[in-house]
Amino acid sequence: MDHLIVVPVVLPLAASATMLLLKERRRKAKAAISIATVVALLLVSLLLLERVVSQGFAGEPGARAYLLGNWPAPFGIVLVVDWLSALMLVLTSVLGLTSLAYSLARWDRAGPRFHALFLLQLMGLNGAFLTGDLFNLFVFFEVLLAASYGLLLHGSGVVRVKAGLHYVSINVATSLLFLIGAALIYGVTGTLNMADLATRIPSVAGDELALLQSGIAVLGVAFLVKAGMWPLGFWLPGTYAAAVPPVAALFAVLSKVGIYAILRVYLLLFGGDLGWTGNFGEEWLLYGGIATIAFGTVGVLAVRSLSRLAGYSVVISSGTLLAAIGAGEGEVLGGVLFYLVSSTLALSAFYLLLELVERQEVEASLTAVVEPVFDDEYTGLPSAEAQEENEVGVVIPATIALLGGGLMFCSLLLAGMPPLSGFIAKFAIIQGLLGLDTVVTPAIWLLIALLIASGLATLIATSRAGIDLLWTPSAKPLPMLRLAEAVPVGLLLLVCLGLMVFAGPAMRYMERTGASLQDRASYVRAVFSAQRVGEAAP
Amino acid sequence: MEAVLALGIGVLTASGVWLILRPRTFQVIIGLSLISYAVNLFIYAMGRLKVDAPALVGSGTVANPDAYSDPLPQALVLTAIVISFAMTALLLVVLLASRGLTGTDHVDGVEDE
Numbered sequence A: 001m002d003h004l005i006v007v008p009v010v011l012p013l014a015a016s017a018t019m020l021l022l023k024e025r026r027r028k029a030k031a032a033i034s035i036a037t038v039v040a041l042l043l044v045s046l047l048l049l050e051r052v053v054s055q056g057f058a059g060e061p062g063a064r065a066y067l068l069g070n071w072p073a074p075f076g077i078v079l080v081v082d083w084l085s086a087l088m089l090v091l092t093s094v095l096g097l098t099s100l101a102y103s104l105a106r107w108d109r110a111g112p113r114f115h116a117l118f119l120l121q122l123m124g125l126n127g128a129f130l131t132g133d134l135f136n137l138f139v140f141f142e143v144l145l146a147a148s149y150g151l152l153l154h155g156s157g158v159v160r161v162k163a164g165l166h167y168v169s170i171n172v173a174t175s176l177l178f179l180i181g182a183a184l185i186y187g188v189t190g191t192l193n194m195a196d197l198a199t200r201i202p203s204v205a206g207d208e209l210a211l212l213q214s215g216i217a218v219l220g221v222a223f224l225v226k227a228g229m230w231p232l233g234f235w236l237p238g239t240y241a242a243a244v245p246p247v248a249a250l251f252a253v254l255s256k257v258g259i260y261a262i263l264r265v266y267l268l269l270f271g272g273d274l275g276w277t278g279n280f281g282e283e284w285l286l287y288g289g290i291a292t293i294a295f296g297t298v299g300v301l302a303v304r305s306l307s308r309l310a311g312y313s314v315v316i317s318s319g320t321l322l323a324a325i326g327a328g329e330g331e332v333l334g335g336v337l338f339y340l341v342s343s344t345l346a347l348s349a350f351y352l353l354l355e356l357v358e359r360q361e362v363e364a365s366l367t368a369v370v371e372p373v374f375d376d377e378y379t380g381l382p383s384a385e386a387q388e389e390n391e392v393g394v395v396i397p398a399t400i401a402l403l404g405g406g407l408m409f410c411s412l413l414l415a416g417m418p419p420l421s422g423f424i425a426k427f428a429i430i431q432g433l434l435g436l437d438t439v440v441t442p443a444i445w446l447l448i449a450l451l452i453a454s455g456l457a458t459l460i461a462t463s464r465a466g467i468d469l470l471w472t473p474s475a476k477p478l479p480m481l482r483l484a485e486a487v488p489v490g491l492l493l494l495v496c497l498g499l500m501v502f503a504g505p506a507m508r509y510m511e512r513t514g515a516s517l518q519d520r521a522s523y524v525r526a527v528f529s530a531q532r533v534g535e536a537a538p
Numbered sequence B: 001m002e003a004v005l006a007l008g009i010g011v012l013t014a015s016g017v018w019l020i021l022r023p024r025t026f027q028v029i030i031g032l033s034l035i036s037y038a039v040n041l042f043i044y045a046m047g048r049l050k051v052d053a054p055a056l057v058g059s060g061t062v063a064n065p066d067a068y069s070d071p072l073p074q075a076l077v078l079t080a081i082v083i084s085f086a087m088t089a090l091l092l093v094v095l096l097a098s099r100g101l102t103g104t105d106h107v108d109g110v111e112d113e
Helices: A003-021 A027-057 A083-104 A114-130 A134-152 A158-189 A194-203 A207-227 A235-242 A245-251 A254-270 A282-302 A306-327 A331-365 A384-390 A399-415 A421-434 A442-471 A483-501 A503-518 A520-528 B002-020 B025-045 B071-102
Strands: A064-068 A077-081
Touching (some): A003 A064, A003 A114, A027 A083, A027 A503, A064 A520, A077 A083, A077 A520, A083 A114, A083 A483, A114 A134, A114 A254, A134 A245, A134 A254, A134 B071, A158 A194, A158 A207, A158 A235, A158 B071, A194 A520, A235 A306, A245 A254, A254 A503, A282 A306, A306 A331, A306 A442, A331 A399, A331 A442, A331 A483, A399 A442, A399 A483, A421 A442, A421 A483, A421 A503, A483 A503
Antiparallel strands (some): A064 A077
8 A cells, every 4th residue: 555645644643743742932843843744745745646647647547545444445434546636635735835934924923823723724634635435524624624713713803703703603514514414325325435425326216315315415515615605605705804814825725625525526426427416416506606706706896905805706716616517527627627726826825915915004903912812822922013123034125016016916817817827727617618518508608708707807806906005105114025925925826827837738637637537437446446455466 | 213313303403503593602502512412313313223233243253234233323423423522612712702802792793783
């Protein structure tokens, strides 16, 4: 067995457990451990990706399973790395690295146990992307949610506690829905292993069918709440706006976990032409996604603060993905995955950037140090001024030019304007949608129109905000830009630029991933043919 | 037995749903706890109800599955109980923080007019 597959889950868990042994004051040690862990995670996920690519393009199956506890496949819990999960692992670790590096400039000092929570969040994300078992997916969802509750409250303050209360309540309720759905599916099929489910679901018939379908529907609602589909996603913009910037930047991938779950579970279990499973729930995704894009577009135009604008951009991005997944499979999926990666990176960069841009305005309100709620909670954030004096950080010249350039870059990415990767992604989706059928249905035309309109709205809103914040003469001193904060943003934008320059190979990977999602047989085979340790290969 | 269990789950869920729609944070937490009890019972019921049937099969014999109850939902319930208990505890902490910071126990942090 290939033990590399389990590293993305075990490594952050061990590192964050080690960190709990260190005193809160030993910040340097903690920062060193977490940066080392995140860099190692990035390397491991790149290695996994490289193996999937080298095996997959050589004609061998790309998916490989890892048997936890060495039990054979349908009985034990499996981790599966395939095209999609390798891609999501790399995306997560890139975001993890940049957000963490950014937070080291100052934000990690705004409250206790930031690094431990951050690594647990990464562990939950990685686990959710790797697991091949429905109940284990629930457990990893809970791990990442529990960490995200802590991270959202990081820095404390009325706004965050209020948003946190709503966020925690909504997600606890959603987790209960997840459990109901998983229990119903188990009750009907007698298994929770996804590969096993994929083989058993087509044979379910009669009375049990209604039960199974309602189970899947309840499960779908749980995923859609996470993904932020209208009308289940009202919590999203406010929550993300309340989080501190590096956390919001990591949360950009959190809503994509819902999308991932839908891609994985929905396509694995119900794609294809197996009777009723063929297009189960497709219209819900399509029309729900269209409504989500419309809601996000109106939201983007209506809000006046950059952080909420970013929140509604997350909503638009979710809506685009959901609608495109619902519209059909085939060619569209490649574009969908390209858009998923590009928009997540752009949103993450946007969250990091907007704090730098808004720094003068926000300084007073959000970063104001509040009284600790509990005695042991607080280690004290040095005030921003005191910190700047003793900080040896390099201050970059031409702040406004850099910030303005970055903001423009992000806006173009989010709006999907040429020549950046956002445009390539949208173009691929639209091309896929037009090629779905010989006759393009009105719903698809509506979706295409909304895709373009939402881009225009994003462009209008971001340029309005940019003019407001950067070009308006102001008596206030220019914001300070530290190297440690500029580099992560630059890195994210550089990855987007890389996606644009190497669009050909990247698109080939995405299309192969899309094809692998419809190739249920090879996923099932990979899981069931996984060798136990100490067992000779047949 | 099925009817009693179904009624129990139904009543717990209904009360829980009513409570989480209330405006006080404490009511919301109690509501979430009640629903989580209902969900735990529900998961348990999904393994089919059996009386006097052990969940573990002895080694060395080929077991007749009819004589045993399904152990998997019981294991799932244990996990679910632990997780929902932890989440309830966390939610209580956030409730206290919110009460301390805003001075009210309304879920929005401000009283209705």
